[in-house]
Amino acid sequence: xxxxxxxxxxxxxxxxxxxxxxxxxxxxxxxxxxxxxxxxxxxxxxxxxxxxxxxxxxxxxxxxxxxxxxxxxxxxxxxxxxxxxxxxxxxxxxxxxxxxxxxxxxxxxxxxxxxxxxxxxxxxxxxxxxxxxxxxxxxxxxxxxxxxxxxxxxxxxxxxxxxx
Amino acid sequence: xxxxxxxxxxxxxxxxxxxxxxxxxxxxxxxxxxxxxxxxxxxxxxxxxxxxxxxxxxxxxxxxxxxxxxxxxxxxxxxxxxxxxxxxxxxxxxxxxxxxxxxxxxxxxxxxxxxxxxxxxxxxxxxxxxxxxxxxxxxxxxxxxxxxxxxxxxxxxxxxxxxxxxxxxxxxxxxxxxxxxxxxxxxxxxxxxxxxxxxxxxxxxxxxxxxxxxxxxxxxxxxxxxxxxxxxxxxxxxxxxxxxxxxxxxxxxxxxxxxxxxxxxxxxxxxxxxxxxxxxxxxxxxxxxxxxxxxxxxxxxxxxxxxxxxxxxxxxxxxxxxxxxxxxxxxxxxxxxxxxxxxxxxxxxxxxxxx
Numbered sequence: 431x432x433x434x435x436x437x438x439x440x441x442x443x444x445x446x447x448x449x450x451x452x453x454x455x456x457x458x459x460x461x462x463x464x465x466x467x468x469x470x471x472x473x474x475x476x477x478x479x480x481x482x483x484x485x486x487x488x489x490x491x492x493x494x495x496x497x498x499x500x501x502x503x504x505x506x507x508x509x510x511x512x513x514x515x516x517x518x519x520x521x522x523x524x525x526x527x528x529x530x531x532x533x534x535x536x537x538x539x540x541x542x543x544x545x546x547x548x549x550x551x552x553x554x555x556x557x558x559x560x561x562x563x564x565x566x567x568x569x570x571x572x573x574x575x576x577x578x579x580x581x582x583x584x585x586x587x588x589x590x591x592x593x594x
Numbered sequence: 595x596x597x598x599x600x601x602x603x604x605x606x607x608x609x610x611x612x613x614x615x616x617x618x619x620x621x622x623x624x625x626x627x628x629x630x631x632x633x634x635x636x637x638x639x640x641x642x643x644x645x646x647x648x649x650x651x652x653x654x655x656x657x658x659x660x661x662x663x664x665x666x667x668x669x670x671x672x673x674x675x676x677x678x679x680x681x682x683x684x685x686x687x688x689x690x691x692x693x694x695x696x697x698x699x700x701x702x703x704x705x706x707x708x709x710x711x712x713x714x715x716x717x718x719x720x721x722x723x724x725x726x727x728x729x730x731x732x733x734x735x736x737x738x739x740x741x742x743x744x745x746x747x748x749x750x751x752x753x754x755x756x757x758x759x760x761x762x763x764x765x766x767x768x769x770x771x772x773x774x775x776x777x778x779x780x781x782x783x784x785x786x787x788x789x790x791x792x793x794x795x796x797x798x799x800x801x802x803x804x805x806x807x808x809x810x811x812x813x814x815x816x817x818x819x820x821x822x823x824x825x826x827x828x829x830x831x832x833x834x835x836x837x838x839x840x841x842x843x844x845x846x847x848x849x850x851x852x853x854x855x856x857x858x859x860x861x862x863x864x865x866x867x868x869x870x871x872x873x874x875x876x877x878x879x880x881x882x883x884x885x886x887x888x889x890x891x892x893x894x895x896x897x898x899x900x901x902x903x904x905x906x907x908x909x910x911x912x913x914x915x916x917x918x919x920x921x922x923x924x925x926x927x928x929x930x931x932x933x934x935x936x937x938x939x940x941x942x943x944x945x946x947x948x949x
Contacts, residue, residue: 433631433634433813433880435813436812436814437636437713438713438814439657439713439714439715439720440636440719440720440812440815441814441817442714443714443716443720443723444723444814444815444818447723447724447727448727448786448790448818448819448822451727451730451731451786451790452783452786454731454735455730455731455734455782455785455786456783458735458738459731459734459735459737459738460738460781460782460785460786461738461782462738462741462742463734463737463738463760464760464764464778465741466738466741466742466745467760467761467764469745469746470746470747473746
């Protein structure tokens with residue numbers, strides 16, 4: 431048993447047992463272990479990737495949401511402005527309508543008053559003419575009963591005629 | 595940690611008193627060289643301790659084959675710690691075959707010049723190797739079961755302790771040396787070698803059985819590992835690898851013709867690589883064991899001069915022993931790393947594509 435001369439017995443047992451252990455380990459230990467490690471690394475990698483993707487998606491969703499919100503806000507503002515305008519317009523229209531209606535009514539009243547006045551004046555005129563005719567008749571009758579006065583009147587009237 | 599230190603102290607002190615007593619009675623003096631070699635060399639029995647003159651050791655199976663007496667299987671206890679012969683065999687105590695099993699005559703003497711039997715005994719190194727291989731199987735089959743049962747979950751227990759090392763071998767040894775495309779094929783070998791060397795290095799540091807054996811400090815073990823690396827390298831070579839050896843690009847033509855200097859050196863390199871690989875691991879682990887043992891031996895040397903000197907030195911020795919053990923702990927990882935890294939680099943070279 432030398433220190434630096436390899437013993438063939440030891441070599442024999444080493445080759446046999448190490449070889450056997452190597453094949454058992456290679457098949458039942460190193461294979462599963464390396465596969466397991468690789469699988470886990472891949473799954474961690476995937477999980478990280480998925481988390482990153484989810485984060486990105488979330489950010490995108492949030493941005494979308496924000497965009498929709500601002501759009502909605504802007505739309506609301508527009509709608510509000512429009513509504514206000516419409517209300518003002520409606521009020522304005524109502525007011526002008528009312529004014530117009532009032533004017534029209536005033537006009538009608540005025541017209542009615544005018545026509546009433548005209549008819550009243552007509553009536554007065556008629557009354558006056560009837561009265562004046564009656565007055566004239568009475569006067570004439572009185573005048574004509576007296577011959578001198580009737581001649582004088584005749585002359586007057588003839589004078590007037592000539593003048594005309 | 596504190597507990598461990600106490601245990602180490604008690605262990606070294608008790609070892610001191612027991613063995614010192616034994617040697618004082620048995621031999622004229624303590625021989626540090628023999629003491630150290632006994633601990634780092636392979637043996638047919640697993641010596642645990644000696645109480646007085648009684649050796650306590652685990653007998654191991656002896657398996658011998660020879661043309662004359664056929665197959666013989668018996669326990670090493672039949673040799674009575676090398677003091678007697680059995681079935682015509684004995685352990686030679688001296689001569690050219692010292693430490694080996696040799697044929698013995700009726701009087702229990704070595705038959706000089708006789709053919710040695712083929713020795714396939716389960717020695718101390720082989721036993722320790724079996725233990726560590728069993729541990730490897732147990733640990734990694736248990737861990738693999740966890741990966742199978744709970745895929746895609748966080749590691750737990752033993753799994754979480756070993757996973758960083760497995761990932762280290764994959765991401766820092768295999769992938770940079772071999773490349774992302776081809777590393778997978780070599781991973782089982784690299785992982786097996788890494789954990790085999792690491793476990794045996796660590797078990798070699800533990801002073802009590804089944805630790806304490808010098809498995810990775812045995813040239814036969816490291817040679818088999820290096821030859822495995824060499825064979826895998828050679829069988830996974832491509833055209834580019836051989837072209838690089840026999841007609842290296844970018845080398846002046848006069849280094850290749852008429853004397854093929856570069857091809858010769860390159861071809862030599864193919865064989866020196868595994869050789870150096872085996873010797874590096876073997877020498878490192880052996881040296882570590884030697885240094886640790888020499889500190890223990892110092893206690894006995896001084897203890898022979900005077901028992902007070904022995905106890906005095908033991909304090910310093912134990913401190914150095916602890917320091918060296920810590921260093922060995924580091925070396926255990928470094929050597930496992932270096933062996934695996936170099937193997938991976940050689941595989942990478944074999945598979946390298948043209949630039």
